[in-house]
Amino acid sequence: QQQVKQSPQSLIVQKGGISIINCAYENTAFDYFPWYQQFPGKGPALLIAIRPDVSEKKEGRFTISFNKSAKQFSLHIMDSQPGDSATYFCAASNKGGATNKLIFGTGTLLAVQP
Amino acid sequence: DTGVSQNPRHKITKRGQNVTFRCDPISEHNRLYWYRQTLGQGPEFLTYFQNEAQLEKSRLLSDRFSAERPKGSFSTLEIQRTEQGDSAMYLCASSLDGNEQFFGPGTRLTVL
Numbered sequence: 001q002q003q004v005k006q007s008p009q010s011l012i013v014q015k016g017g018i019s020i021i022n023c024a025y026e027n028t029a030f031d032y033f034p035w036y037q038q039f040p041g042k043g044p045a046l047l048i049a050i051r052p053d054v055s056e057k058k059e060g061r062f063t064i065s066f067n068k069s070a071k072q073f074s075l076h077i078m079d080s081q082p083g084d085s086a087t088y089f090c091a092a093s094n095k096g097g098a099t100n101k102l103i104f105g106t107g108t109l110l111a112v113q114p
Numbered sequence: 115d116t117g118v119s120q121n122p123r124h125k126i127t128k129r130g131q132n133v134t135f136r137c138d139p140i141s142e143h144n145r146l147y148w149y150r151q152t153l154g155q156g157p158e159f160l161t162y163f164q165n166e167a168q169l170e171k172s173r174l175l176s177d178r179f180s181a182e183r184p185k186g187s188f189s190t191l192e193i194q195r196t197e198q199g200d201s202a203m204y205l206c207a208s209s210l211d212g213n214e215q216f217f218g219p220g221t222r223l224t225v226l
Binding site for chain 2 (some may be wrong): 006032034036041042043044045046049089091093095098099100101102103104105106107
């Protein structure tokens with residue numbers, strides 16, 4: 001059972017544009033929502049994360065928007081650059097659980113065209 | 115570089131052989147996770163250690179898989195009698211608080 005649904009599967013954005021990736025979750029016990037960036041042949045790198053007590057978190061060009069009632073969260077990449085071209089994964093975990101294991105979405109392949 | 119290292123980075127083996135991977139977490143992190151990632155998919159949780167105790171194993175972890183973290187530092191993941199379906203990227207992550215998980219570069223396993 002897929003607990004975190006991610007869209008779109010792929011995304012092409014022009015340099016300087018805004019990239020938007022969306023995720024939806026089912027388990028209301030989830031209370032930590034990170035985004036990871038992965039380049040080919042590398043492990044995922046933690047980009048930014050949010051907890052459900054805030055609706056938005058911004059770090060540099062990266063912003064997470066969170067809608068608790070809709071059980072949705074999204075990643076916005078402002079002023080997208082060719083170096084941002086990578087696969088992005090949303091994830092969720094339950095801090096109240098014993099392990100805090102991450103449940104990942106299926107990923108979005110982002111291509112930023114120069 | 116997150117500070118989590120994994121060896122080997124690549125492993126090619128024949129079906130039926132045993133393989134072992136190693137993960138060295140960030141030194142002060144007491145939590146260690148193994149995930150598996152197949153092409154075009156997100157990582158899937160395999161198992162979790164807190165210090166040397168293995169506290170959770172996924173149903174994905176068949177009897178052919180075993181993991182250890184003998185002294186609460188490095189961890190090993192062994193796959194016995196490998197099958198072609200085991201071909202994947204095996205990722206290790208470590209954490210201090212259970213939320214921020216830092217991943218290693220992974221071990222790419224190819225079973226011929």
